[in-house]
Amino acid sequence: MKRLFGFGFFLMLSSILFAQADSELGLDERINNWFAPIADKWESIVLFPISIGDSFSIPFVVVLLVAGALFFTLYFSFINIRKFPLAINVVRGKHDDVDHHEVEKTNLNVVDGDLIGTIGDEGREGEVSHFQALATAVSGTVGLGNIAGVAVAIALGGPGATFWMVVCGLLGMSTKFVECTLGVKYRDVGEDGTIFGGPMYYLR
Structure with missing residues (x-):
């Protein structure tokens, strides 16, 4: 009897909800309508056109990203070019043997909340290899925009777009270096x- 009553109540409640859904906006539409003004405002700020000359403009976000990458490149003395051979050797596994050592207990850099035992373990194998770390970083960076976006940029901008993409890519290597360094420096160990690490840890 209780099951029958529960099933009937569920059917009645569902019919009421579906009847209201026909006359009102759906949940996704209400959320969209609520966030639309905020998203439009942010879009107008981030994509604000900065005029260069009479007929050319660059979105503010592009200027911000390139300026940041240029700053990091100069601040770290062209780390993207100087340490590129080291990066290749790390990916090839040339420095894997460096990880096979234990951290001396007397030289630990302990911050409030760190666990001594897990810090000692960090100097050994780690959770992933160098190549796995690279593959993870690349998988989160390279997407459809890096493939289709390049083709569209060349189609719209001509061969000159390739040059600027290469320049921005080289500068972006410095930004990636800073992101990865901060991610390792401010990581947490359970x-x-x-x-655990990432932007959500070093931005707080």
Whole structure:
């Protein structure tokens, strides 16, 4: 009897909700309508056109990203070019043997909340290899925009677009270096030794 009553109540409640959905906006439409003014405002700020000459303009976000990348490149003395051979050697596994050592207990850099045992374990194998770390970083960076976007940029901008993409890519290597360095510096280690990190940790 209770099951029958529960099933009937569920059917009645569902019919009421579906009847209201026909006359009102759906949840996705209400969320969209609520966020639309905020998104439009942010879009007008981020994509604000900066005029260069009479017939050419660049979105503000492009200027911001390139300026940041140029700053990091100069601040770290062209780290993207100087350490490129080292990056290739790390990916090839040439420095894998460096990880096979233990951290001396006397030289630990302990911050409030760190667990001594897990810090000692960090100097050994780690959770991923160098190549796995690279593959993870690239998988989060390279997407459809890097493939189709390049073709569209060349189609719209001509061969000169290739040159500027290469320049921005080289400068972007410095930005990536800073992101990865901050991610490692401000990572957290769980009680079971699991490592947590990323922008959400070093931006707080």
